[in-house]
Amino acid sequence: MAGKNRIELLADIMAMPGFSHSSGMRVVAAEPGKVSLALSKRAELTQFFGHFHGGVIAGLADQAAGAAVSTALPAGRIAVTVEIKINFLSPADGEEIIARAEAMQTGGTIGVAKVEVISQDKGAERICAFATATMRAVDFPVQMADPARR
Amino acid sequence: MAGKNRIELLADIMAMPGFSHSSGMRVVAAEPGKVSLALSKRAELTQFFGHFHGGVIAGLADQAAGAAVSTALPAGRIAVTVEIKINFLSPADGEEIIARAEAMQTGGTIGVAKVEVISQDKGAERICAFATATMRAVDFPVQMADPARR
Amino acid sequence: MAGKNRIELLADIMAMPGFSHSSGMRVVAAEPGKVSLALSKRAELTQFFGHFHGGVIAGLADQAAGAAVSTALPAGRIAVTVEIKINFLSPADGEEIIARAEAMQTGGTIGVAKVEVISQDKGAERICAFATATMRAVDFPVQMADPARR
């Protein structure tokens, strides 16, 4: 991935096989410390009322929080989630959800981000969830080579 | 669903189309106020290190917390998630994860559950996450008929 | 308290004997759904580094969140805290801390607020903590008369 900037790296990571790719998460906007990710509704992402499942919303918020903190870290460092807390404020009953994450702290070891999740339906937007996440910075290629460490 | 008990209802709900079914969540044990759910590893549920994705772990914990509170509510009431908070304690690098939820409070409007998530690999178990979730009790069939309400 | 508006009621409640009064919390600004409270440093409010104690910061954030949601509720209803989550972002080493709370949701039963806590020193401000709190609306005079209910 030599020569790529952090935003390109972000897209690369999300295109790797796994939940972010299989669920259909995509980068909407990204700059250091601020990342927006979107996810379109599909039957396999819903709960029993037909809205987005809370775990899926949390997963999108988590991914956006990690990306927001990671893009603000020095090169070679990536953020892994220590904890995430999410309030569900209204039904996520739109066609798609968008998680807008913003880093509030990016220290040497700890990063914190807040995330607004929007439910969007035919252009109308409403906040459906709000999350905060605490991240820990780890070395990126080293971690990739060692699957036993988180 | 007439004549079914709350545990059977739980399995019915999880078999409905949506994230809990498509991801492969299954009921391992259930009694009023205590529910354990499991999920086997599949490539589309992982993050970039090949472990279970944080959103998937949060989704399983959320589902188990909701089930633990719901099974302790009066008939005709179901728990919907107000908020969930989860700490990731060690890599979820096992073959499957098991979320063991226990209701700590089940009042008229508010329910609270704690959830231990275990990563299991060849019989060895390790706690990989710990969550608490706050639930709100709503009428079950009414809500089912009204997709605009959460 | 007849004839008083909700903002006056807020000041009345905080002047009652208890932690908010004894610690020295005061109302800085208030409108429906938005309340700012301040607290000046005193030796008995600090931790071992001489900064504001985390519990004191959480207490101010809790009080501000409850006030922000309460001022947005119908008359005769008051918000009591279901849960609060606070991230400590930098040392609260200023002369005073200010908690700025804003309601994000004020439904019939559940209210949610976010709170920024600022550490202020000789006019310089820095965010030192960020909290979210979930509230439950209860009837106000009834609850006052019944000390056994929260």
Added chain:
Amino acid sequence: MAGKNRIELLADIMAMPGFSHSSGMRVVAAEPGKVSLALSKRAELTQFFGHFHGGVIAGLADQAAGAAVSTALPAGRIAVTVEIKINFLSPADGEEIIARAEAMQTGGTIGVAKVEVISQDKGAERICAFATATMRAVDFPVQMADPARR
């Protein structure tokens, strides 16, 4: 404090001027990774119903969580709070509250504890709150000498 063990150090820290001392927190039991602290009711620690104030309960839980993680760290290291999340489960209307904290993770940089808070009245106990806290390990004497760092 040479020659003192970690439990004695804990009592020393809590006896230093500040909120833990002025509010009256005391050590009830302590072993590496497990600490119980108690606090007796006084008018200045209550909210408007006359129960313990949420901030005071959070402060006791925070102090106990920090102590539980600190007593499990290597010598010369102490835990400072990254974030705390607390659910209030029932009125803290007893004569005293007791916070029983247990470390769930004590890694090189991050520690996590869970805390049950008990309201005790004439010998009867009831859980009134449940918290989880994330801690960060820092060097102890270095931090003491540098009040600008948290």
